[in-house]
Each structure stands twice: as structure tokens, then as C-alpha cells.
Amino acid sequence: MAQLKFLSDDEVKGMHNATLRILNEVGYVWTHKPSLEILTGAGCKIKGNRVYFPPELVEDSIKKAGKKVSIRGRGGVTKNLGDGNLYFHNLGGARDIYDAKTGGHRIAQMQDVRDATRLLDALENCHTITPFFTPQDVPGELMSLAMYRHALPFTTKPLQGPGVQFGPETKYAVRMAEVIGDPKEVLTLALSPVSPLTIPDHEAEAVIEIAKAGISFGALPCPTAGATSPMTISGSIAQQNAETLAVVILAQLVNPGLPIVYCGRLAMMEPRTGASVWGGVELALASAGTVQLGHSYGFAVNVYGFSTNAHTIDAQDGFERGLNAAIPALAGADELSGIGEMEAGVMGSYAQMVLDNELAYSVLRLRKGFSADEEALGVDMIARIMDGSRNFLGQKHTMKYLKAGEVQLTKFAERSSWEAWERNGKQGMVDHAIDAAEKILREHEVTPLEPQQEKELDDIMSAAEKELVKKR
Amino acid sequence: MSEELFKEMAQSIIDGDSDISTELAKKSIELNIHPLEAITKGFVVGVTYIGDQFGLGEAFLPELVMAGEAMKSAIAVLEPELLKLGEAREMMGKVVLATVEGDIHEIGKTLVGTMLSASGFEVVDLGVDQSADKIIGKALEINADIIGMSALLTTTMVRQREVIEELDKEGLRPRIKVMVGGAPITQDWVKKIKADGYSEDAIGAVKIAKELVGKE
Numbered sequence: 206m207a208q209l210k211f212l213s214d215d216e217v218k219g220m221h222n223a224t225l226r227i228l229n230e231v232g233y234v235w236t237h238k239p240s241l242e243i244l245t246g247a248g249c250k251i252k253g254n255r256v257y258f259p260p261e262l263v264e265d266s267i268k269k270a271g272k273k274v275s276i277r278g279r280g281g282v283t284k285n286l287g288d289g290n291l292y293f294h295n296l297g298g299a300r301d302i303y304d305a306k307t308g309g310h311r312i313a314q315m316q317d318v319r320d321a322t323r324l325l326d327a328l329e330n331c332h333t334i335t336p337f338f339t340p341q342d343v344p345g346e347l348m349s350l351a352m353y354r355h356a357l358p359f360t361t362k363p364l365q366g367p368g369v370q371f372g373p374e375t376k377y378a379v380r381m382a383e384v385i386g387d388p389k390e391v392l393t394l395a396l397s398p399v400s401p402l403t404i405p406d407h408e409a410e411a412v413i414e415i416a417k418a419g420i421s422f423g424a425l426p427c428p429t430a431g432a433t434s435p436m437t438i439s440g441s442i443a444q445q446n447a448e449t450l451a452v453v454i455l456a457q458l459v460n461p462g463l464p465i466v467y468c469g470r471l472a473m474m475e476p477r478t479g480a481s482v483w484g485g486v487e488l489a490l491a492s493a494g495t496v497q498l499g500h501s502y503g504f505a506v507n508v509y510g511f512s513t514n515a516h517t518i519d520a521q522d523g524f525e526r527g528l529n530a531a532i533p534a535l536a537g538a539d540e541l542s543g544i545g546e547m548e549a550g551v552m553g554s555y556a557q558m559v560l561d562n563e564l565a566y567s568v569l570r571l572r573k574g575f576s577a578d579e580e581a582l583g584v585d586m587i588a589r590i591m592d593g594s595r596n597f598l599g600q601k602h603t604m605k606y607l608k609a610g611e612v613q614l615t616k617f618a619e620r621s622s623w624e625a626w627e628r629n630g631k632q633g634m635v636d637h638a639i640d641a642a643e644k645i646l647r648e649h650e651v652t653p654l655e656p657q658q659e660k661e662l663d664d665i666m667s668a669a670e671k672e673l674v675k676k677r
Numbered sequence: 678m679s680e681e682l683f684k685e686m687a688q689s690i691i692d693g694d695s696d697i698s699t700e701l702a703k704k705s706i707e708l709n710i711h712p713l714e715a716i717t718k719g720f721v722v723g724v725t726y727i728g729d730q731f732g733l734g735e736a737f738l739p740e741l742v743m744a745g746e747a748m749k750s751a752i753a754v755l756e757p758e759l760l761k762l763g764e765a766r767e768m769m770g771k772v773v774l775a776t777v778e779g780d781i782h783e784i785g786k787t788l789v790g791t792m793l794s795a796s797g798f799e800v801v802d803l804g805v806d807q808s809a810d811k812i813i814g815k816a817l818e819i820n821a822d823i824i825g826m827s828a829l830l831t832t833t834m835v836r837q838r839e840v841i842e843e844l845d846k847e848g849l850r851p852r853i854k855v856m857v858g859g860a861p862i863t864q865d866w867v868k869k870i871k872a873d874g875y876s877e878d879a880i881g882a883v884k885i886a887k888e889l890v891g892k893e
Contacts, residue, residue: 300831300861312865345832405781431739432784476737478878479785480860551861 209535211493217501223443224450228258233402233451237409243458258454266454267502271464274421274505276333276393279385280361280652284332286466286539287505291572293565295325296546296553297335298368303547305518305556305639313338318352320646321545322359324555327649330565331544333363337553346673350377354662357385358654366394368425372410377669379418384661393421393466398448400428412452416459423466423507424449429481431474438487441471442494467504469495483549484514484525489532496536508533511543511561518557518635522547527564534568555642556635563617570613679710683719690723693743695750702754712755716766720751724795728880741879745791769797770822770890773815775807777836782829785858789825792879793886809840816853822890828859838870854889858882
């Protein structure tokens, strides 16, 4: 099936060249001495607080970078990114949680991290899981580690690591991963440089730790077009590309061949307030463009996805996330984030997670397309039924394609008559999702960790608390 | 004749044109128009208009930023002239701004600073990643009326509470008022940490600041 392309090959090349110019002529704000030594050793120049990357180094690092990224869950299932399939995962890092039944919201607690993980474990189209909420009942310095620690017992699916910012934090995350397997196989880590074109010292240190440990790595720049990156989608993708490649280059110098997931998190600025627009369809355009650029380098690409600014599960929510998932999916994305996301990533919801699992089927159905070969066209069969029953219901051809998924069998979408719908209590898609979420949370069980593993994780958290939490 | 010039001054702010606002400021000096008149009857009118339009959702954030820069340029020309006359703008108050420790995001804070300056506050912007000691130290040094703190991350917003607790410990409130802001900040948080003021945007911040110094 032909992939959706918003950019011509020449335009993709033009973006790459723009990136080379940004890295070589504009430079990157970078002051972390140990990593600067590594970069200058490879030919980078420093002037003031900026580092400049020669184009040859950029091209070389892209070539060298590991393109195959895989992550294994403790249940034994491995996901290989870039194998041609589209995988989904959830939003990571929401502060609030939405109650679809009451329409209210509250601050997320640690228990929500556990429950969200267990719920996502039950959803077929959530292929890997990211720790969901940023619990506010945990000291800031431990938040990311606590998210990972308390997600581990509640899924056997591949569990991505939390977003990290610090070297020591990264080391503890790797130690925790060791409890369930080889960190190189069971863990991936992500880190966000600061837009525009800036990396704080502690993040550069974290990149080195990630690379040293051999952990598959995704750089997650989050520029806001018009505020921290150009107003134009293309200029922002080029800047985002520069922000990603700079840290990929460092990672490759520390550990040549380190597997890289190419990610994009570009959003527009809402010009009337300065807020981030995650629901507007520009997100779809940005994601699709990012897919094209990342693929031109040979990387597997991870973008959004299910994405809205809505505070309720309503028409805006459905419309926004539908378009924002379908478009990059059709552009060939390898991974889409956003399961459970609401309110520009500030809020998550159990009902939304279940709903997104359902919507994912539709996105996958779109991506599958439809066959137009001779057998599918079925002219001989048409001839036969015209001489006979004059309908297609009893045909083997009909059942064959039905079973192969030609028409998607939705679970929650309303397709009955008004009377039937009324008889069944006028339940809509959201009602079904709410009920299903409650049922899963009530009933779904996950093989627990061994007591020894739980103890090891607790010991690692204690050690982390001792080292990382400042006495104030 | 001055009426025409005042209109042009206001327009230069609305258009966000620093070159023209500078030019008009210089022209007003040549025409012996009192700098304070140029400011209050000309340029400030433009700032107020853009602020109101922004509040209505009719003007955009980039326009606000450009208006602030144009205002800054005009003030840079007119303020020295005021001093020469032995006069000064009526200062609304003194504000120390900072992004809290561990956080390096500053676009919103910088815009608040620009808008406060444009509205007659004396602003000292410490920049990013500022410890409680630095923030409180500067506030004491310049005898600030307001401390304004910004945080973008859920992991760093807790520093806002620490600064407030330190101020209370030293008995520096209510003499010094505290405003907080940033993307993860909510009214609940503001209540929880007992901050004195909060706004979702820079224009609202100016309003709150004026209320806190009793000038609104």
C-alpha cells in the first residue's frame, strides 16, 4: 500500500540539509565538559557556550546508529520496532486523572501508576507500556524511578523506561531493569533536550549513561512551533531533527551502533494563549513529516498518535485523536503513542485507554488497506451468483474475506437501530468504554514478580532515595 | 499635532515595530514633548490596547511579545531624558523574577517581565535555575515588593513552595508578595502553597501584580 507523503523526496533532502546547517553553523548550547570532550575529539568545534557539528560526523553517526530496536517483556514477548508493523503505546507522564463517569479530575497518585499499567496490560493494541502517571505523592527527584518501579509488577508486556533527566537516575533505572532481565533487552530510555537547541549538563550526563549501558535510546525533543521553534512545521521538524541528531551523535560516539528510536513530539503553539496544541491536525502533519524524515535515515519512527486538547471524552476528543492517529499511521509510522491521553498530555483516563484500544483497530484497519487482485475482484463469482441466488451472502468468498478482516468488527461503536439502542439503555461508545475499564480493573490479573524481585526493587529505591533526595 | 504623534506611538506598539517606536521616541524629544506624556499618552495606550485585545483572544502571543519589545525600545530612549529632567516614571513596584531551581524554561517568565516593565514595574529577572537563597537574597537587596516564580515541570514546581516556606520562616511575608506561574500550576496548587497571586498569562500577571501592590 502506498504511504501517505506530505513531502517530496527533494523536500526531505532539503530538511536534512537545513539540519546540517543548523548543527554546523548555528550550533547547540552545550556546556557539559566530559561530553564536549568526546564531541571535540570527533571533530566538533566549540565557541563560547555552543558546539558545532561537522556534516561528515552527522552523516556518519546516522549511518552507524543501530536501526533495529527491540524490547522484551518479562512475559517473554518481544516487540521489534521497524519490522513493518504499527505498534501502539500509551502516554507517559500525565499529572492528572480523569473520571469519565463523574466528569471530574484529580491529581494522580502512585496507585494510579499501578492500575494504569495493569489496565494497559489487558489491552490487545497496547503493544508496549510506558509508566503512565507522574504521581504527586512522591518526591520530585524520585518520581521517574518510582513510576518505573511500580509499573514493573503490573505487566508482563514490554515496559519502556520512564523519561530520564539525570545520570544517577539513569543508573538506578538500569539497575531496576536488571531485576527482570538484561537491561539491553528489556529496557528503552528516552530523554528530552530543551528547545531550542539546548542540552543541560545533567541531561548530557544522562545520555552518556544510557549509551554506556547499551540501552536503546529515543531522544524526545518537544518544540512548540512559534514559541521554541519556528512557526513553520518544516522549520520545526528541521530543528527537532537537529535536536535529536546531536544527542544521537554523542550516544554513537560513546557506544557505536547503539539502537536508536527516532521520535518526534512537535506541537504547535496556540497563538491566543501560548498553550501547546496537541489536538489540532497540525500534529498529524508534523508527525507524518517526522516519519518521512526518520525513515529517510533508516530509523524506526515513533510519533503521536492519539492526541487531543479536550477535557472530556466527546466529539472534539474523538475527532482530534482519530485524525492525529490515522494520518501518521498511513504515513508509515512504526510506533504511535497516546493511548489514554487527554488534555494535551496533562491528563489520562482509564476509559480513554480502553477507547483508544478500540480506535487502534480502526487505525490498523486503515493501514491494512484493501486487496484489488483478481481473487478479490471476484468477477467469476459475480457471474455465478447472477445465475443463481443473486446475492453474496452464501458465498465462500464472502466468508473468506469476512474472516480475513475486510470489515472491521467493532466492539463499542453503535450500529443498531434506535429501538434496539434504546432497549439496551441508550449506551454509547464512551459508556461501553467506562464499563469495560471498570471490569478490567476489577478482574484482570498479572503474574506477580517473585518476592525476591520485589525486595531487590525496594532496595534499589531506598538506595536511590538516599542518594538523590536532597535534605531540605 | 502631538495628538497625531501620540496615535503613531500607540500604533508602533500595536504593530510591534521597535524601529518605529524608537524613531518616534526620539522625535518627541526633538519636539520638546515631555517624556512622561509620550509614555503615558502615546506608548502605554498601545500596550493597554494590545493587552486588552489579547485578553479577548483577538491578539496573539507573538504580537504581545513584539509590543513589549517595542515598548522597551521606546523606554530606553525616553527614560534617560526623564532622568535628565530630574524626574522618574511612577514606579508601580519592584519585582524579582526567576525560574526555580532545577528548571531552565523561561519564555513565559521573560514575557511576564517584559509586560511588567512595560506597565511601569521595575523588574529584576534573575533567569533560570535559581535557588531559594538567590531569589530571596535579591528580593531583600533591592527591597522588592513581589517575587515571581516560574516552573514548567511537575518535578520542579515544588520549589515554589520551598521559597514561600522560607519567606514565612524569616517573617518576610506579607511585606513581600509571591506570585507563581508556569504550565503545571493550577489554582489548587496556588491555594495549597499559599501564594499570593497567580495568572495563566502575562497580561493577567500584570493585573495581579498591580493588585498586590495596591495600585489597581
